[in-house]
């Protein structure tokens with residue numbers, strides 16, 4: 001049987017998971033591809049670290065050595081940062097290799113250039129692992145929703161943040177303890193600021209936007225808020241109202257503009273994301289023909305990410321060259337709340353009571369934590385006047401919230 005020669009760049013959580021999965025699923029790969037998949041080389045930063053890699057595999061710190069291999073078909077990139085990964089992948093494409101990447105930061109910045117270059121060189125690009133870990137959302141949007149016009153996407157896109165919020169609520173762990181566990185489980189980025197300050201979810205949101213709408217919002221206009229301001233006290237107050245904090249990315253088209261935000265909000269049990277817990281991610285796509293679809297599954301970790309990459313491996317070896325601009329016709333306009341519409345907010349840190357006639361106090365649900373009603377603009381102005389104020393939008397219907405407040409008061 002002939003062979004597909006693969007190089008894996010990086011041998012951390014993801015790279016090692018890919019290596020192990022190629023060994024454990026060799027029969028399935030051979031049956032699907034009609035060729036054996038062999039790992040020819042692994043690139044690392046530190047060759048002295050002990051690793052469980054067969055002696056036949058070239059283990060190197062020099063990417064040029066990999067490029068000079070006599071036979072190389074696919075380069076799988078599982079490193080961190082934009083550089084030198086982008087230049088490695090360009091060289092791999094120029095050498096005629098298909099490429100696969102898990103690196104969302106690099107792909108959000110350079111995905112288009114890589115896809116255009118791949119098109120010129122008649123090779124394919126796999127990037128399923130860049131968004132939502134093991135959930136096949138890229139293939140679903142790119143291959144299975146080609147005719148639907150996407151109207152809006154909501155996503156829980158960072159497994160570490162969702163894991164931390166769940167641990168803090170369910171096990172009453174501190175933020176620091178929960179983050180440490182996420183790191184031990186291999187969920188967090190090398191620099192976890194990327195997870196907890198919302199950068200990782202932001203990059204994933206930009207990749208999804210390009211895939212679903214054919215374009216991205218202006219990055220400077222995207223509201224990006226992480227989860228670091230969410231205290232145990234706030235989580236408990238929300239829980240007493242029947243609400244859970246979720247870090248949610250939203251993308252929608254308004255007029256000719258694509259808009260997006262990435263921030264923590266509160267959802268009730270009627271929301272499709274209420275039960276998305278721990279390291280799980282979810283993506284809810286609203287399109288004109290099919291309506292709403294929610295995909296849910298593990299959003300980070302060794303094997304879920306390896307699953308996305310292995311499925312990409314089959315896809316790039318079998319598929320034709322992708323279209324540049326990865327993608328789709330533009331999506332469809334959708335009417336969402338505008339900044340003047342009144343909604344509900346969970347607010348902490350007021351130094352003077354809510355401070356504006358345009359804002360109504362609904363209730364003080366525990367000491368110093370209020371439910372207020374007002375427009376986004378009014379709440380933003382309040383937070384400008386009182387910088388200690390933290391505010392979180394409460395999604396869902398009013399009836400549900402009122403019931404939650406009554407139940408919380410009865411506690």
Ligand SMILES: NC(=O)C1=CN([C@@H]2O[C@H](COP(=O)(O)OP(=O)(O)OC[C@H]3O[C@@H](n4cnc5c(N)ncnc54)[C@H](OP(=O)(O)O)[C@@H]3O)[C@@H](O)[C@H]2O)C=CC1
Pocket residue numbers: 009010011012013014015043044045046047049061077078079080081083084102103104105129130133186187188189190299300301302305
């Ligand atoms: N962890 C997860 O659940 C997921 C991660 N990703 C993405 O996958 C990528 C890898 O993540 P993960 O495996 O968790 O990261 P790790 O930190 O566990 O591993 C990174 C690996 O890359 C190697 N490396 C780093 N820089 C270089 C370099 N300049 N040249 C050669 N090798 C280098 C390291 O080498 P050494 O071992 O010698 O230090 C290490 O083997 C990231 O882009 C991440 O965002 C995507 C989806 C999920």
Ligand SMILES: N[C@@H](CC=O)C(=O)O
Pocket residue numbers: 130132133157158159160161187188189195200299300301
């Ligand atoms: N650090 C990321 C890993 C997967 O993309 C996350 O927690 O989601």
